[in-house]
Amino acid sequence: MSAPIPGDPVYLGSFLANTHWYGVVGDGDTPAMQVATMEAVGQDAVVCLDALKGEQGEKGKPADIVQMQYDDLVNAPSDLPTDLNNTTDVGKAWWIDNLVYVWVGDHYESKAMGSPGQPGETPHITATTEALAPGETSVVEQSGTSLNPVLHFKLATVRGPAGPAAAIRAAEDYDNTLPPLAGQSITWNEDKDKWEPSDFASKHPQFYSVPEAAFTDYTGLTQRHTILSFTLPAQTYDYVPYVHGHIHAYGVELFDSDPQTIGCEVRIGDPVAGQLVARSHGTIANWTTMTPHFSSPGSPTTAVAPDNGVATIRAGEEAKITVNLVNDGLIGSYSFNKTGAQLTILVFPQS
Numbered sequence: 001m002s003a004p005i006p007g008d009p010v011y012l013g014s015f016l017a018n019t020h021w022y023g024v025v026g027d028g029d030t031p032a033m034q035v036a037t038m039e040a041v042g043q044d045a046v047v048c049l050d051a052l053k054g055e056q057g058e059k060g061k062p063a064d065i066v067q068m069q070y071d072d073l074v075n076a077p078s079d080l081p082t083d084l085n086n087t088t089d090v091g092k093a094w095w096i097d098n099l100v101y102v103w104v105g106d107h108y109e110s111k112a113m114g115s116p117g118q119p120g121e122t123p124h125i126t127a128t129t130e131a132l133a134p135g136e137t138s139v140v141e142q143s144g145t146s147l148n149p150v151l152h153f154k155l156a157t158v159r160g161p162a163g164p165a166a167a168i169r170a171a172e173d174y175d176n177t178l179p180p181l182a183g184q185s186i187t188w189n190e191d192k193d194k195w196e197p198s199d200f201a202s203k204h205p206q207f208y209s210v211p212e213a214a215f216t217d218y219t220g221l222t223q224r225h226t227i228l229s230f231t232l233p234a235q236t237y238d239y240v241p242y243v244h245g246h247i248h249a250y251g252v253e254l255f256d257s258d259p260q261t262i263g264c265e266v267r268i269g270d271p272v273a274g275q276l277v278a279r280s281h282g283t284i285a286n287w288t289t290m291t292p293h294f295s296s297p298g299s300p301t302t303a304v305a306p307d308n309g310v311a312t313i314r315a316g317e318e319a320k321i322t323v324n325l326v327n328d329g330l331i332g333s334y335s336f337n338k339t340g341a342q343l344t345i346l347v348f349p350q351s
Contacts, residue, residue, distance in 0.1 A: 215338035228323035245343035
């Protein structure tokens with residue numbers, strides 16, 4: 001480049017106000033002149049003045065030389081390399097925003113480049129939310145303008161802890177050891193302190209009838225004579241039998257308040273000492289109708305209650321039902337024909 005001659009503008013530098021200054025070279029003999037020109041476009045102005053040439057000054061210190069790096073992958077201070085050498089890489093620099101980061105051997109030093117601009121406008125942000133089902137992906141949808149952005153947050157909800165089981169068989173207080181069978185229902189087992197399937201249908205009252213063919217004819221003198229012995233099958237629950245029936249018998253009883261009416265009784269188990277469950281005193285028509293009856297002259301307070309055990313037949317046990325002709329006096333003459341005889345038994349579950 002040739003040396004400037006008088007009248008040539010020489011670029012001196014750029015300053016913070018974004019104005020550009022130039023000096024006019026003099027020959028040292030011509031008196032100094034006040035020469036200035038200015039050009040401005042928008043906020044950028046150029047001013048030209050006479051440049052005064054003084055005496056040569058002392059030699060200055062060498063300026064630091066940086067090796068500017070242009071790397072598209074370095075866009076933030078966190079992107080700066082961390083594996084630089086402390087000697088061979090000294091002076092490498094990256095320009096990020098308005099700062100230059102220079103590697104000085106063991107760390108980066110930042111230097112400002114240019115002046116900060118005017119504060120920008122503050123955007124007015126509108127945010128809306130929408131709950132998504134658990135397991136879906138959360139997203140943010142943006143609309144509006146840069147100064148009035150609208151952010152719609154679609155957020156996947158957090159799945160809460162599992163609630164109580166809706167299925168009965170999955171409940172904590174249900175004994176699922178055995179699967180339920182058709183016809184069973186759920187009942188409470190006090191010993192297990194849990195609900196469980198049980199044969200509720202089979203705990204309904206069961207009805208039995210004994211036909212006349214099961215009875216045995218009898219004619220003779222006695223105080224008590226068995227005319228029917230019937231075995232009830234075992235049930236799956238405790239129960240009390242409800243007995244009803246009728247027979248046709250006639251005769252004469254000695255030392256009886258009503259000697260021409262024939263009595264009848266029904267007992268469980270032993271024909272003589274078994275629990276009395278039905279009784280009849282007969283009629284003048286010689287028909288004897290048996291109805292539930294549990295007390296006797298020797299035990300006038302005996303009565304059935306759901307939980308007192310009187311006349312109760314336990315689950316799994318067969319029960320022998322005995323029907324006797326009976327004389328309330330000393331002895332009687334009986335004539336019994338089974339024709340028309342009938343006995344019905346209804347078993348009632350007990351608690």
